[in-house]
Amino acid sequence: MAVPAPNSSGSHKPEINDVAKLRAAHSGMGLALNQRYLNRQLGRVLQTLDFDREWVRGEGPYLIDTRGQRYLDLYAGYGVFGLGRNHPFVxxxxxxxxxxxxxxxxxxxxxxxxxxxxxxxxxxxxxxxxxxxxxxxxxxxxxxxxxxxxxxxxxxxxxxxxxxxxxxxxxxxxxxxxxxxxxxxxxxxxxxxxxxxxxxxxxxxxxxxxxxxxxxxxxxxxxxxxxxxxxxxxxxxxxxxxxxxxxxxxxxxxxxxxxxxxxxxxxxxxxxxxxxxxxxxxxxxxxxxxxxxxxxxxxxxxxxxxxxxxxxxxxxxxxxxxxxxxxxxxxxxxEELVERARRLGGLLMELTHPLLERFEIVHDIRGLGLMWGLELGPPSGRIGRRVWEAIERRQPGLFAQLITVPLFREHRILTQVAGHHMNVIKALPPLTIPEEELRRFVSALEHVLAEAESGLLRGYANFGLDLGRRLLFAR
Ligand SMILES: Cc1ncc(COP(=O)(O)O)c(C=O)c1O
The missing domain is CATH 3.40.640.10 (Type I PLP-dependent aspartate aminotransferase-like (Major domain))
Structure with a gap:
């Protein structure tokens, strides 16, 4: 998308003196504006990971894109949205x-x-x-x-x-x-x-x-x-x-x-x-x-x-x-959200703990309340370990992106990698998250982990599809 041109009069003043209308008139130009005036490298990261949606609305635990699709946001603005977005009472x-x-x-x-x-x-x-x-x-x-x-x-x-x-x-x-x-x-x-x-x-x-x-x-x-x-x-x-x-x-x-x-x-x-x-x-x-x-x-x-x-x-x-x-x-x-975080945090831990047994690549699950992390590590078999090491040589912590990216693309769930050079996936759900959405996250995670683990065990040639290649070779 082209960078929006200055208005026809050549003036720096916007032609539309209404913020909502100005925004509507620039629908679909968020990334172009970012690349022209804000942080270009961040824009590249978003494009590489295919996270470059343009968000038009926020509602509770959801971010909504230009096509009206709802994404469950477990990133929560780095933890800002404990109450979810645009809480009606606030x-x-x-x-x-x-x-x-x-x-x-x-x-x-x-x-x-x-x-x-x-x-x-x-x-x-x-x-x-x-x-x-x-x-x-x-x-x-x-x-x-x-x-x-x-x-x-x-x-x-x-x-x-x-x-x-x-x-x-x-x-x-x-x-x-x-x-x-x-x-x-x-x-x-x-x-x-x-x-x-x-x-x-x-x-x-x-x-x-x-x-x-x-x-x-x-x-x-x-x-x-x-x-x-x-x-x-x-x-x-x-x-x-x-x-x-x-x-x-x-x-x-x-x-x-x-x-x-x-x-x-x-x-x-x-x-x-x-x-x-x-x-x-x-x-x-x-x-x-x-x-x-x-x-x-x-x-x-x-x-x-x-x-x-x-x-x-x-x-x-x-x-x-x-x-x-x-x-x-x-x-x-x-809304008794502190108690709710305790209860739902317990449920999240209970639902995800079995993943430790089920998947070789899940090495730890930890957290407290609704601050949750899952640590990934290499599988035990020789082939799987070799593929893991090849990925990690390219960029330590890259494997975690092979979980967060399909969670986002295929399941419309936004999670984060918990730090630089770390294979830890982190979720900070809004304390208001509906219980069924927390359960949906766990099923989606299971699905994505199963695909990633079987990809690793099958060997590099079959693994990661174009996503793996894009992540591995993007710079
Ligand atoms: C524990 C902790 N302290 C301080 C900060 C910095 O907060 P801010 O980004 O609002 O400056 C953060 C941000 O992530 C944080 O997690």
Whole structure:
């Protein structure tokens, strides 16, 4: 599709002064616009994988394309759509809020909606938490946590986990445990050190230096869906506090009911000094995030009137974001979505666990609530293993795409590979997903796994059809 030409008058102003009509007039041009003005390499990836649909609508767990076909979205905008897309209650609340012409962002003033969202979050958090700083994204919440940790302790170092993901701005990137995101962007923040996830002795060794401000960790690592061992977070909290360091739990992905508790930390009863939130708090409407902190940490940073604005951002706590956050929390309560995530997460695990026995290529199934991952590995036979290795030599983690692509093309189900160079398939279903759709996902997965495994066992010549070739040779 050709890049849309500038309008006939040569002016840069659109000829149609109506956003919906402007969009309708450019139906089918999403990819061309992307390739001309946005991220071209992303466009190439979408084309190679055949994921380049143009979406015209979102409805609950579905994305709908220009032909009216519905795709079950288990990618959920990286976890943003815990409530599904365009949740009717949140939508109505946002309409009403827009119509009320709120006095957003007085800056030298306070906002009732921001205060109410902070109150609502603090009330749902563990006892250690007493205050909130509202932000506009996950990475901004993390940046705040790193800054407050240094200010409150007067110490320089931050510990983080290998494979950990906390965002891509400089502070968050400095505590990112994935080399593929870090490389070429250095030098990063000094004093940030990685420890293996789940290794308490390694954490202890680093804490022993006495200059650690904080340890930041996800209760479940989003990259690869690795769940913290049962004893780990409590032990980390104990060691951090004994060493005078703070514990920051990053619940940007795991929070808001995703794991079957409002916060994942409730599974282990930990009392962190700070908690970061974002994603599903937005209801999918307005970017919003929050950094929850203990009173001690908060007051040590904002410790005088002069320093009342040492950290923050222009849009943090705006009325639309706060309203979207409050409406999302109301919807979660009204529909008992935390309990629903626990129940459906249990069902998903129960339905998929037998795949471990059934398929040689399924090596692990893990997760908590509706955060689920399936790890693939080579089959035991010589031929199958040789084919697996040939594929992996081309690009580690490529095999997982041979599952996600047919899930999308043949079954209209959008899933994701859980990280770079990883053969882990990940699903983050909306907490509102109908039970029969979860069951449909499992049947489709079984079907695709059976085809992939039999392809591998039959040998390379018959395997992967044109899809395999396209994936293998696209660059
Ligand atoms: C655990 C975690 N922390 C932080 C972030 C960064 O959030 P954002 O993309 O909103 O900056 C993410 C994003 O995926 C995340 O999963």
């Amino acid at each position: 939508k109505a609340q946002m309409h009403a809020l827009l119509d009320s012409d709120p006095p957003s962002l007085p800056q030298l003033g306070t906002s009732t909606l921001a205060g109410l969202l902070a109150q609502s979050l603090v009330q749902r958090a563990p006892r250690s938490i007493d205050a909130a700083l509202l932000t506009s994204s996950g990475t901004e919440s993390v940046e705040g946590a790193l800054k407050l940790a240094r200010a409150a302790t007067g110490r320089p170092r931050i510990l983080f986990c290998e494979r950990g993901f906390h965002g891509l701005t400089y502070g968050s990137l400095s505590v990112n445990g994935n080399e593929e995101f870090r490389e070429r962007f250095g030098p990063l923040l000094p004093g940030c050190e990685a420890v293996p996830f789940g290794d308490i002795e390694a954490l202890e060794r680093e804490l022993d230096s006495g200059d650690v401000a904080a340890f930041i960790v996800e209760p479940i690592q989003g990259k690869g869906v690795y769940v913290a061992p049962d004893w780990y977070l409590a032990a980390a909290q104990e060691r951090c506090h004994a060493a005078g360091a703070l514990l920051i739990l990053d619940e940007v992905q795991t929070g808001l009911g995703r794991t079957g508790r409002f916060l994942a930390l409730e599974h282990w009863d930990v009392q962190p000094d700070m908690i970061t939130l974002s994603k599903a708090l937005s209801g999918g409407y307005v970017p919003v995030g929050a950094l929850l902190a203990s009173r001690a940490v908060f007051d040590a940073t904002f410790d005088s009137m002069e320093r009342s604005v040492v950290h923050g951002s222009t849009f943090g706590g705006n009325d639309f974001a706060a309203g979207a956050g409050l409406a999302s929390l109301m919807a979660i309560d009204q």
